[in-house]
Amino acid sequence: MSAATAETGDVAGAQSGSAVMTYREALRLALREEMARDERVFLMGEEVGVFDGSYKVSAGLLEEFGPDRVRDTPISEEGFVGAGVGAAMLGERPVVEIMTINFLLVAMDQVVNHAAKIGAMFGGEVRCPMVIRTPNGAGNQLTAQHSQSFEGWFAHTPGLKVVAPATPADAKGLLKAAIRDDDPVLVIENLPIYKEKGEVPLDPDFVTPIGLANVAREGSDLTIVSHSFATVRALHVAEKLKQEQGLDVEVVDLRSLRPLDVETVAASVAKTNRVVCVEEGWPTYGVTAEIAARIQKACFDDLDAPVERVGMAEVPLPYAKNLELAAMPNEDRIAAAVLATLA
Amino acid sequence: MAIEIDTLRDLYEQMVLIRVFETESERQYKAARIGGYCHLSSGQEAATVGVVHALEADDLLVTGYRCHGFALARGVDPDAVMAELFGRRDGCSHGRGGSMHLLDVSRGFYGGWGIVAGQLPVATGLALGLVRQGKPQAVLCELGDGAINMGAWHESLNLAAVWDLPVVFMVVNNGFGMGTAVDRASAIEELYKRADSYGIRGERIDGDDIEASYGAAAELLAEARDQRRPSVLEVMTYRYRGHSVADAGLAYRTKDDVARHMEHDPLLRVRALLRDAGISETELDEVDARADARVAGAVAAADASPLPDVDGLAAGMYAAGSDVQFERMMPGSPFGEEELVFAGGLGT
Numbered sequence: 001m002s003a004a005t006a007e008t009g010d011v012a013g014a015q016s017g018s019a020v021m022t023y024r025e026a027l028r029l030a031l032r033e034e035m036a037r038d039e040r041v042f043l044m045g046e047e048v049g050v051f052d053g054s055y056k057v058s059a060g061l062l063e064e065f066g067p068d069r070v071r072d073t074p075i076s077e078e079g080f081v082g083a084g085v086g087a088a089m090l091g092e093r094p095v096v097e098i099m100t101i102n103f104l105l106v107a108m109d110q111v112v113n114h115a116a117k118i119g120a121m122f123g124g125e126v127r128c129p130m131v132i133r134t135p136n137g138a139g140n141q142l143t144a145q146h147s148q149s150f151e152g153w154f155a156h157t158p159g160l161k162v163v164a165p166a167t168p169a170d171a172k173g174l175l176k177a178a179i180r181d182d183d184p185v186l187v188i189e190n191l192p193i194y195k196e197k198g199e200v201p202l203d204p205d206f207v208t209p210i211g212l213a214n215v216a217r218e219g220s221d222l223t224i225v226s227h228s229f230a231t232v233r234a235l236h237v238a239e240k241l242k243q244e245q246g247l248d249v250e251v252v253d254l255r256s257l258r259p260l261d262v263e264t265v266a267a268s269v270a271k272t273n274r275v276v277c278v279e280e281g282w283p284t285y286g287v288t289a290e291i292a293a294r295i296q297k298a299c300f301d302d303l304d305a306p307v308e309r310v311g312m313a314e315v316p317l318p319y320a321k322n323l324e325l326a327a328m329p330n331e332d333r334i335a336a337a338v339l340a341t342l343a
Numbered sequence: 344m345a346i347e348i349d350t351l352r353d354l355y356e357q358m359v360l361i362r363v364f365e366t367e368s369e370r371q372y373k374a375a376r377i378g379g380y381c382h383l384s385s386g387q388e389a390a391t392v393g394v395v396h397a398l399e400a401d402d403l404l405v406t407g408y409r410c411h412g413f414a415l416a417r418g419v420d421p422d423a424v425m426a427e428l429f430g431r432r433d434g435c436s437h438g439r440g441g442s443m444h445l446l447d448v449s450r451g452f453y454g455g456w457g458i459v460a461g462q463l464p465v466a467t468g469l470a471l472g473l474v475r476q477g478k479p480q481a482v483l484c485e486l487g488d489g490a491i492n493m494g495a496w497h498e499s500l501n502l503a504a505v506w507d508l509p510v511v512f513m514v515v516n517n518g519f520g521m522g523t524a525v526d527r528a529s530a531i532e533e534l535y536k537r538a539d540s541y542g543i544r545g546e547r548i549d550g551d552d553i554e555a556s557y558g559a560a561a562e563l564l565a566e567a568r569d570q571r572r573p574s575v576l577e578v579m580t581y582r583y584r585g586h587s588v589a590d591a592g593l594a595y596r597t598k599d600d601v602a603r604h605m606e607h608d609p610l611l612r613v614r615a616l617l618r619d620a621g622i623s624e625t626e627l628d629e630v631d632a633r634a635d636a637r638v639a640g641a642v643a644a645a646d647a648s649p650l651p652d653v654d655g656l657a658a659g660m661y662a663a664g665s666d667v668q669f670e671r672m673m674p675g676s677p678f679g680e681e682e683l684v685f686a687g688g689l690g691t
Contacts, residue, residue, distance in 0.1 A: 074502065076502060078494060079495070079498030079501065080498075082464020082467065082468055083502060084468060086405075086464065086470070087469070087471045088472075089453055089468070089469060090469055090473070090476070091472070092475055094468075109458055109461055110465075114458075114464075119660050120659050120660040121440050122436045122439065122446040122659075123434070123436040123437030123438070123658075123659050125436065125446055125447075126446065126448050126454075182662030182664070183661050210668045211667070211669060211670070259668045259670075260671070260672045261671040261672070263671040264671070294672075
């Protein structure tokens, strides 16, 4: 594959190869490609149009596709998530943007009691092919009501699919897979990763299959299992431990929370025999709780140490910078957990 | 709006069918052949049949959980409705939905929904879908008087008005949200006036008058189709039975209250109209007998329908092709959990 940069390459016009772009640009490219490919795909949410997107993911799309396909909504999450459900039942392909996952809670009834139920509750007679995109994450002193990671709540729910890309390439690939999927899919984006850069395939048919984890870094001493921004942190920690202590840490990026690729996790643990699970959410009843349960069953004979977990301190996140930092699953805490598990 | 006599006779037959169906459902529930919640609509037949009659073939219908009558009025096969209540394979939702979650896409009926007011955003989205697809139809969204105090009511009416969506919100005001009288739940008792807040039309009619129900619905649905304007239609009616079969319905009203409403029974009112137009008692009795036979046939068909296949416990939950995505957590693999019951396949 030939590499071009986003500055010099014509990203939209290219059909093959790859380009370096931000996670935000990769999401935008996925939206553009899918909207161009399929008339049924439309975007709606707060500030997605005239404002160019709260986090600028949809910048330029209103101009390109018009107000019918890039639809600004009132601040009315229950209303417009439900409108996505209804439109999807009629065969449209709505992509609903929720400004942050914190605000998705006011639409919880439409997601969990409606979208998730349609396939099973009506005996497979009707489907709900919709996408909800929303960022989780903390770290900018946004405080208790705006710093949460609730993806575990949704991954808990049969009837939903939940993916959480950690790289620009997977941001494009998983969003495209979600849009093409015939079920309701939550795409968990992440505030700090929006600006991260990476190589992204330009092939408009490139998708990242839902349900496959990725070994983001190979290693033999210990496995870190993570998703979303925790994967970015895990890769930094792995590199640092390599340079400072010569340790080979493997990083398994889950990418998909429901369905969950237990097989890739188990294969890694069978190789390294030690594992630390990391998430940005609270660990109690969290994603790492699920992963730990799966590992103890699949890898009981392989483990040389108890499964360790690192997550958000279990408090409503405080404002003061030092308190916020102390609460987060930062790289120091992850590194300490790795070393303790190796001890 | 006057209804032509042959049509009125057909509508009377639908009303009788619903009454007999509901009465039989209660009997079957008490015989433990129907389970779960079972919300009956006896007394509300004129509102149901009159308004649904105003739907064109390609219009869409969405309702709350008191939906047996709406399904039957919309032409869903009574066999499939009764089989659904029985939890059988030939039920319109294949035994997965039960009383509250009837659905028949071939009749434009997009569901009975069980969370109060949850169907309103969905109906708004169906209307958005119609507009996006360039179709001239409209959506009728039924809800109870209790639903108008939910946030979803406000959000849906506002969105429908802001986006000019073709949806008529039919508020069935039967006096009580479960056991709470309307005047104890809503700051204003004339519920249709809430439409003013959204700059849309609101009407209140006597829902027990089938011609009024049909006329108002026909007018508002035509406005929705032709002018893309949403509206509120409040139909005043009364339910004879409790909130559900499990509720005797007497904690919050008296037997005399119910008896007083029964004196003006909507079936008797239509019957009088038909008699005045020259239809004989004998002919009307024949209509009643046909409804009895139809419901008896539905019970027999439901009884004969097999139970859903336990191996297909998860069927329909995810779209066909999802099995591949779930392969790495499937039961049977070294990594599967028993609760993931995908053995019979996820797709339909």
